[in-house]
Amino acid sequence: MEPNKREEDFRIKLNSRTLQPSETAWDRLDAMLSVAEEKKPKRRFTWLYIAAAFIGFVFVGLFLFDQQKNNVELNENTTTIVESNPVQEQPEASAPEAVPEKLPVSVTPVKIKEAVAMTNTGKATGNPEIRVEKNMAKEKINEEMIAVVPQKSIQKNRVAVNVDELLAAVDGNQSKSELKKQNVTVDANSLLSTVEGELNTTYRENTFQTISRNFKTVKSAVANRNKE
Amino acid sequence: MAVENNRHAQHKIYSQHAPKMLSVCRQYLKDVHQAEDVMITAFMKVFTGLKNFEHKGSFEGWIRRIMVNECISHIRVQKPIKFSEEETFLEGGFNNIESQLSVEDIQFLIDNLPDGYRMVFNLYAIEGYKHQEIGKMLGISEGTSKSQLSHARKMLQEQINRQKNYQNGTE
Numbered sequence: 001m002e003p004n005k006r007e008e009d010f011r012i013k014l015n016s017r018t019l020q021p022s023e024t025a026w027d028r029l030d031a032m033l034s035v036a037e038e039k040k041p042k043r044r045f046t047w048l049y050i051a052a053a054f055i056g057f058v059f060v061g062l063f064l065f066d067q068q069k070n071n072v073e074l075n076e077n078t079t080t081i082v083e084s085n086p087v088q089e090q091p092e093a094s095a096p097e098a099v100p101e102k103l104p105v106s107v108t109p110v111k112i113k114e115a116v117a118m119t120n121t122g123k124a125t126g127n128p129e130i131r132v133e134k135n136m137a138k139e140k141i142n143e144e145m146i147a148v149v150p151q152k153s154i155q156k157n158r159v160a161v162n163v164d165e166l167l168a169a170v171d172g173n174q175s176k177s178e179l180k181k182q183n184v185t186v187d188a189n190s191l192l193s194t195v196e197g198e199l200n201t202t203y204r205e206n207t208f209q210t211i212s213r214n215f216k217t218v219k220s221a222v223a224n225r226n227k228e
Numbered sequence: 229m230a231v232e233n234n235r236h237a238q239h240k241i242y243s244q245h246a247p248k249m250l251s252v253c254r255q256y257l258k259d260v261h262q263a264e265d266v267m268i269t270a271f272m273k274v275f276t277g278l279k280n281f282e283h284k285g286s287f288e289g290w291i292r293r294i295m296v297n298e299c300i301s302h303i304r305v306q307k308p309i310k311f312s313e314e315e316t317f318l319e320g321g322f323n324n325i326e327s328q329l330s331v332e333d334i335q336f337l338i339d340n341l342p343d344g345y346r347m348v349f350n351l352y353a354i355e356g357y358k359h360q361e362i363g364k365m366l367g368i369s370e371g372t373s374k375s376q377l378s379h380a381r382k383m384l385q386e387q388i389n390r391q392k393n394y395q396n397g398t399e
Contacts (some may be wrong), residue, residue, distance in 0.1 A: 007353040013331045014354055018247035019254055021264050026242060029268045030235065033275060 232332045240371035242360055245288060246271070255350050258339045261387035263299075270298035296355060300365060303343055329388075337387050352377050 230296045246267065252268070253263035276293050282292055329337075338346055347366065352373070357365070359373040366373070 010334050011354045011356075013329075013334055014251065015248075015257060017251045017331050019250040019263075021246050021250050021267065023291070025268055026239065026245070029271055030239075031241065032268065032272050033235070033238065036276060112246055173369075220357065 241274075242271060245291055249289075249291060252292055252295045253299055254335065255338060255348065255354060256296070256303065262302075266298050266302045267295065270295045286333055289339055292355075296351070297365070298368075300347060303347065307343070334392075340387060341383055345375055345383060347378040348373055348376035349384075350353065 236343040249270070250260075250263060250267050253267045257266060268284065271293075273294055277294075302367055338349065339346065341349060347360055351362045351365065359370045361376075362368075362373040363370045368376075
């Protein structure tokens with residue numbers, strides 16, 4: 001199957017042959033080369049766009065991943081808070097109750113003093129209206145004492161109310177000094193008249209509050225007993 | 229310079245090699261215009277792939293290989309070639325005739341061969357490829373390549389004999 005003499009002759013003759021291409025052949029090739037050269041930069045730009053888009057996606061992905069991480073960390077924190085809340089929430093929940101409950105307690109000595117002062121003045125003047133006021137004051141003191149009893153029992157149950165108690169005590173001391181100063185300056189009759197009005201309102205409010213509070217405590221106690 | 233798309237350098241390469249390469253393309257394709265189209269496409273590949281030339285062989289050989297490959301792929305795209313799988317082939321023949329054929333006659337004889345025969349004959353007898361290489365290039369077995377060559381030779385021989393008889397008859 002080796003190439004024979006005739007094939008060798010064919011090869012020599014064909015390899016030595018030249019065929020002149022048409023005149024337009026180079027122009028066509030030139031045009032094709034120009035088109036190819038114009039396409040090349042576009043390809044480069046497209047690759048750049050693709051690379052930029054890829055980098056952008058990577059950055060967005062990283063950003064979202066970080067956000068998810070933070071969310072997970074936050075969730076973890078919240079879970080820990082939720083776990084610790086049952087201990088801490090008790091004082092927080094009771095704090096708003098404690099403040100208004102404590103305030104009248106701290107005020108009562110002042111009011112007792114006022115009542116005492118009023119009785120003294122009443123004795124001096126011998127006015128029967130002041131006796132009525134005295135009785136009213138005594139009733140109020142009794143009511144406040146009644147109101148204090150459940151407060152104390154609640155305070156015994158609570159563990160972390162110290163800060164609020166301290167604040168309430170400080171407020172009470174401040175109000176004491178203010179009231180003392182007012183006692184010195186304010187007229188007794190005007191004070192009595194204002195206290196009269198206040199007593200009526202506060203008495204109603206206090207009684208309503210104590211009733212509602214006692215009802216709540218009883219209700220919760222019954223509910224707890226049922227649960228237990 | 230031609231690597232950097234210098235058109236003057238490219239034109240120089242083109243004008244130096246185009247006539248020979250058009251001849252190569254013409255061996256595989258019967259129509260000279262079609263051969264020119266394929267040559268232009270192959271030159272495009274030459275210029276775009278110029279930086280891939282490794283300077284191991286001759287530059288002309290590299291261009292020629294591109295031309296041949298382009299011709300084969302063009303023929304295969306135009307119509308699928310059916311290579312007969314029979315592996316019986318005749319030894320010899322086509323050897324004992326005094327060679328007075330012109331290049332035009334040779335081209336005429338080759339043009340009359342079927343596409344498969346013509347490709348294998350050109351690749352083996354003119355380009356000097358081995359049957360193994362031809363098999364890889366055309367996607368056929370080595371035996372098929374050999375059988376295609378023997379059939380091509382037989383057909384050429386018949387044509388030459390017929391031509392000779394015709395000439396003797398006219399004389």
